[in-house]
Amino acid sequence: xxEREISQAVIGRLPRYHRYLGELMADGVExxxxxxxxxRMKVTASQIRQDLNxxxxxxxxxxxxxxxxxYNEIGKILGLDQIHNMIIIGTGNLGQALANYxxxxxxxxxxxGLFDVNPRLQGVAIRGVQVRLxxxxxxxxxxxQIEIAVLTIPKTKALEVANTLVxxxxxxxxxxxxxxxxxxxxxxxxxxxxxxxxxxxxxxxxRYNGEHEKN
Amino acid sequence: xxEREISQAVIGRLPRYHRYLGELMADGVExxxxxxxxxRMKVTASQIRQDLNxxxxxxxxxxxxxxxxxYNEIGKILGLDQIHNMIIIGTGNLGQALANYxxxxxxxxxxxGLFDVNPRLQGVAIRGVQVRLxxxxxxxxxxxQIEIAVLTIPKTKALEVANTLVxxxxxxxxxxxxxxxxxxxxxxxxxxxxxxxxxxxxxxxxRYNGEHEKN
DNA sequence: TAGATTGTTAATCGATTAACAATC
DNA sequence: TAGATTGTTAATCGATTAACAATC
Numbered sequence: 001x002x003e004r005e006i007s008q009a010v011i012g013r014l015p016r017y018h019r020y021l022g023e024l025m026a027d028g029v030e031x032x033x034x035x036x037x038x039x040r041m042k043v044t045a046s047q048i049r050q051d052l053n054x055x056x057x058x059x060x061x062x063x064x065x066x067x068x069x070x071y072n073e074i075g076k077i078l079g080l081d082q083i084h085n086m087i088i089i090g091t092g093n094l095g096q097a098l099a100n101y102x103x104x105x106x107x108x109x110x111x112x113g114l115f116d117v118n119p120r121l122q123g124v125a126i127r128g129v130q131v132r133l134x135x136x137x138x139x140x141x142x143x144x145q146i147e148i149a150v151l152t153i154p155k156t157k158a159l160e161v162a163n164t165l166v167x168x169x170x171x172x173x174x175x176x177x178x179x180x181x182x183x184x185x186x187x188x189x190x191x192x193x194x195x196x197x198x199x200x201x202x203x204x205x206x207r208y209n210g211e212h213e214k215n
Numbered sequence: 216x217x218e219r220e221i222s223q224a225v226i227g228r229l230p231r232y233h234r235y236l237g238e239l240m241a242d243g244v245e246x247x248x249x250x251x252x253x254x255r256m257k258v259t260a261s262q263i264r265q266d267l268n269x270x271x272x273x274x275x276x277x278x279x280x281x282x283x284x285x286y287n288e289i290g291k292i293l294g295l296d297q298i299h300n301m302i303i304i305g306t307g308n309l310g311q312a313l314a315n316y317x318x319x320x321x322x323x324x325x326x327x328g329l330f331d332v333n334p335r336l337q338g339v340a341i342r343g344v345q346v347r348l349x350x351x352x353x354x355x356x357x358x359x360q361i362e363i364a365v366l367t368i369p370k371t372k373a374l375e376v377a378n379t380l381v382x383x384x385x386x387x388x389x390x391x392x393x394x395x396x397x398x399x400x401x402x403x404x405x406x407x408x409x410x411x412x413x414x415x416x417x418x419x420x421x422r423y424n425g426e427h428e429k430n
Numbered sequence: 431t432a433g434a435t436t437g438t439t440a441a442t443c444g445a446t447t448a449a450c451a452a453t454c
Numbered sequence: 455t456a457g458a459t460t461g462t463t464a465a466t467c468g469a470t471t472a473a474c475a476a477t478c
Contacts, residue, residue, distance in 0.1 A: 006427070007468080007469075008415075009468090009469070009470095010469095011415055011418050011419075012411075012415060014414070014418065015408070015410070015411035015414040015415065016408075016411065018414070019393065019411070033434080033435060033436085034435075034436075035435080044470075044471060044472090045435095045471095046470070046471050046472065046473095047469095047470065047471075049435095049436065049437065049438085050437090050438085050469090050470075050471085052437095053436090053437060053438075055427075057436075057437065059435075059436050059437080060435080060436070060477090060478060061434075061435050061436040061437080061476070061477045061478045062433070062434045062435050062436075062477070062478040063434080063435070063436085063478065064434085064435065064436080065436090077418065077421075077427070078414045078417055078418045078421075079414075079417040079418055079420060079421035079426070080414065080417065082417075082421070084417060084420070092312070092315075093308065093311050093312030093315050093316075094309075094312040094316075096308050096312070097307070097308030097309040097311070097312045098409075100307075100308050101308075101309075101409070103410065104410070104413065107410070107413075107414075109413065109417075147420065148416065148420075171420060171423070172416055172419070172420050174412070174413060174416055178234065186423060188416060188419040188420055188423065190412055190413070190415055190416035190419070192407070192409065192412055193230070193231075194313075194316070194407065195230070195318065195319070195322070196227075196230035196231065196234070197389070197405055197407055198319065198322075198324065198389060198405070199229070199230040199233070199293045199294075199295065199322075200223075200226055200227060200230065200405055201363065201387055201389055201403060201405035202293055202294040202295065202297075202299060202324075203226050203229065203292065203293045203294055204226075204387070204403040204405070205294060205299070205362065205363075205386060205387050205403055206292075206293075206294035206297070208386070208401060208403065211294070212221070212270075212292070222444080222445075224444090224445070224446095225445095248458080248459060248460085249459075249460075250459080259446075259447060259448090260447095260459095261446075261447050261448065261449095262445095262446065262447075264459095264460065264461065264462085265445090265446080265447090265461090265462085267461095268460090268461060268462075272460075272461060274459075274460050274461080275453090275454060275459080275460070276452070276453045276454045276458075276459050276460040276461080277453070277454040277457070277458045277459050277460075278454065278458080278459070278460085279458085279459065279460080280460090433478105434477100434478090435476105435477090435478085436475105436476085436477080436478085437474105437475095437476080437477095438473100438474090438475090438476095439472105439473085439474085439475095440471105440472085440473080440474100441470105441471080441472070441473090442469105442470080442471070442472080443468105443469085443470070443471080444467105444468090444469080444470085445466105445467085445468080445469085446465105446466080446467070446468085447464105447465080447466070447467080448463105448464085448465070448466085449462100449463085449464075449465090450461105450462090450463085450464100451460105451461095451462090451463095452459105452460085452461080452462095453458100453459090453460080453461095454457105454458085454459085454460085
């Protein structure tokens, strides 16, 4: 049962395929060839076919791909057909923004709890989920099966909290803290480092200004 | 003056070097070798040296790198020594979260304006910057030199607003809308597609559950 | 059947790693 | 000077693209 790893480069492109296929579906398009999709997405048709064939043959020669079918299949590959129980740690601006982002629920990411250190937030409810204090976290985790935790807290507390999460069964962390969490190998960490994203933007501005000439 | 492009793979790593060097500085570390940094960051020493040497020789044989100097040099490469005037379009939860993120200011990203369609937000101030209605946007852009616009609005309006921005001198867009903005080549777009990030997380959970076996 | 388009193998390209001479 | 470590060239690895036979 030797299984070749699929590269993160490929995985990183799947959500974008999924998005485009969703749009095509909404536009009532029934089928699409790799060539036409390639034009819309500005990637090569070759890459699309290679990427998809990591997971199986979803198309048909001479026809192309059925949009709805491919959309669903990619959804399954991404685990969007499953329910994922989720909590958010840190109910500041960013935590609230994510809590309010209803679209996550549509994709099977169910918000089960909100936590914060600030007692003034205690009992406040966002989308029907009330904010709990951090000292309730461990107990809550023992009583509820939580798969994903969203970390929107300052980096100083992030590692400590992450360890608590992992020790109580959390399998995956969506990390917005500006720190690399060093956790056991089997814990999935997906980082969103906003300041690093802004720095890349900044670099590219300077590049266009010609500030990177070597002399 | 032929200039070889530096790959986005390299650029993508610079902010992380910068972050680690900042931490080393805070810890009072004066110098570091590529080898020791490689252990901390879990990348190869070779990659660190190759990456840095795209921009010049910042180290010294037999000594390593001066932490503070390298931190500053990478900061310059990333354009963090420059002032970048910035506005945020869409003052919902996410827009507010970003507006409140004070650390951006420290790095030279100055919040000059906030805009929203919702009249109830008009005049509300966040960090001393008041929210304006969208119909003031064009006039505001003509009167102020804005380099970066943060787009935290629904995807339906994003492209239209982006065009207005670009037509009025905005050079770079930090795009949080779930859409690919097709803009002129010289406009820098840095996408933060949160739902795609969450899908990657989700894929990796399923992968660990062994749900991706081919049979 | 003829045309279209996939799935897949082979070729190319680029990025990462290894090795080592230069030099502090 | 001897030891350490860079800067840089060469080797390897992996990802992307091209090509085309298989097949709907």
